[in-house]
Amino acid sequence: xxxxxxxxxxxxxxxxxxxxxxxxxxxxxxxxxxxxxxxxxxxxxxxxxxxxxxxxxxxxxxxxxxxxxxxxxxxxxxxxxxxxxxxxxxxxxxxxxxxxxxxxxxxxxxxxxxxxxxxxxxxxxxxxxxxxxxxxxxxxxxxxxxxxxxxxxxxxxxxxxxxxxxxxxxxxxxxxxxxxxxxxxxxxxxxxxxxxxxxxxxxxxxxxxxxxxxxxxxxxxxxxxxxxxxxxxxxxxxxxxxxxxxxxxxxxxxxxxxxxxxxxxxxxxxxxxxxxxxxxxxxxxxxxxxxxxxxxxxxxxxxxxxxxxxxxxxxx
Numbered sequence: 001x002x003x004x005x006x007x008x009x010x011x012x013x014x015x016x017x018x019x020x021x022x023x024x025x026x027x028x029x030x031x032x033x034x035x036x037x038x039x040x041x042x043x044x045x046x047x048x049x050x051x052x053x054x055x056x057x058x059x060x061x062x063x064x065x066x067x068x069x070x071x072x073x074x075x076x077x078x079x080x081x082x083x084x085x086x087x088x089x090x091x092x093x094x095x096x097x098x099x100x101x102x103x104x105x106x107x108x109x110x111x112x113x114x115x116x117x118x119x120x121x122x123x124x125x126x127x128x129x130x131x132x133x134x135x136x137x138x139x140x141x142x143x144x145x146x147x148x149x150x151x152x153x154x155x156x157x158x159x160x161x162x163x164x165x166x167x168x169x170x171x172x173x174x175x176x177x178x179x180x181x182x183x184x185x186x187x188x189x190x191x192x193x194x195x196x197x198x199x200x201x202x203x204x205x206x207x208x209x210x211x212x213x214x215x216x217x218x219x220x221x222x223x224x225x226x227x228x229x230x231x232x233x234x235x236x237x238x239x240x241x242x243x244x245x246x247x248x249x250x251x252x253x254x255x256x257x258x259x260x261x262x263x264x265x266x267x268x269x270x271x272x273x274x275x276x277x278x279x280x281x282x283x284x285x286x287x288x289x290x291x292x293x294x295x296x297x298x299x300x301x302x303x304x305x306x307x308x309x310x311x312x313x314x315x316x
Contacts, residue, residue: 004302008120008127011136012177020181024146026298027291034070034293044073047304050098052108053079053130054091054115059265060130060140063289064107067296073304076103091115095123105304108132126303134168140264141174143295145182147288148219151260156183161213163189163245164223164272167196171223171264176202189213190245194225210245214255221262222247222272238271248274252282260284 004019012020033041049068053061061077068075078098095106105126108116113135120127131137149155160179166172166188179186180203187205188195199206207213214220225241247261261273261283269275278285 003306007303007306008116008129009138009299009303010116010120010127010129012138012141012174012181013136015138015181017181020142020145020178023142023295023298023302024149026302027146027294030070030297030301031291031294034290034297039070040072041070042072043301044068044071044304047071047104048074048076048102049105049107049300050076050078050101050103051130052095052098052106052110053077054108054110055131057109057131059289060109060137063292064128064130064139064296067293067300068107070293071297071300073300076101091119092122095119099123099125105300107300126306128299128303131170133170134173135170136174136177137170138174138178139292139296139299140171141178142299143288143292144171144175144221144262144264145178145184146295147262147284147291148184148260150287150291151284152218155179158184158219159187159217160184160219160221161187161189161207161217162221162223163210163213163247165194165225166190166199166223167194169223175221176204187213187216191241210247211251211254214247214251214259217259219260219262220247221264223264224266224268224272242271246270246272246274247277249276249280252277258282262288264288 004022005016006014033039051061051064065075076098103125107128107130108119109130110132113133115132116127116129129136129138145155148158152158162172162175176186187207188199189207189210192208195206261277263273263285267273267278269278277283
């Protein structure tokens with residue numbers, strides 16, 4: 001298989017296990033590129049990519065921008081406060097304005113679930129979803145699974161627990177889909193108030209005791225508590241949350257085997273994870289950041305190539 005089965009990356013739900021493996025193989029090649037003295041390749045030299053961020057995100061935006069520049073694409077950055085672009089109409093107007101500048105691809109983060117899908121039906125450009133509300137964040141899930149593959153050799157058969165604010169997390173949902181497609185066993189762990197009612201329907205194990213979850217897993221992916229998405233109190237206090245669901249060295253030392261710790265960032269140090277754990281050998285956090293650029297290069301490259309091929313077929 002040399003090309004993706006999809007023409008957009010809207011969510012992990014839409015891609016196949018073969019698509020994911022193709023993205024990983026392509027990322028392997030790009031990882032070599034970004035570790036060279038000259039880190040640029042001309043792969044997307046004639047492609048223009050617009051980054052549309054209707055929600056603040058420093059790390060994801062920078063990671064995409066770096067990936068685009070490493071591929072020699074032309075980059076247009078657009079950020080808007082979500083209030084001015086809260087209606088679907090305005091979203092299309094904004095995008096049409098940008099498309100009139102002859103943009104080939106759009107990377108979009110939006111506070112509303114389904115925004116990227118809505119866009120893909122209305123405009124003629126490849127769309128990469130960089131996070132839509134509490135729905136999906138496909139490139140984060142891909143880089144997380146890729147980092148597990150790099151550290152443990154394979155994702156198949158591994159036990160992965162996702163800990164924390166599952167209810168508000170697009171990272172959790174994309175990770176569950178991605179890990180299951182690659183043959184991992186998945187558990188979610190957190191206070192029952194932060195676990196969605198439908199979670200059992202996704203074929204994951206559910207645990208509210210962190211020590212039991214850590215004893216079960218090979219990898220623990222620690223999510224931050226998303227205060228900005230909370231309109232009510234989901235737990236008594238941060239201190240109590242940390243005592244029950246924060247990972248520190250004492251907790252890790254009690255386990256019978258070493259486990260791998262991950263975090264999609266930004267980290268609330270001292271809340272879901274201590275600095276000592278975040279900076280330890282067991283943590284994959286900096287590798288996740290590096291792998292994020294390689295994975296995003298792979299996704300952009302594969303989608304652009306698919307777009308070029310389909311437009312050639314249309315014109316012939």
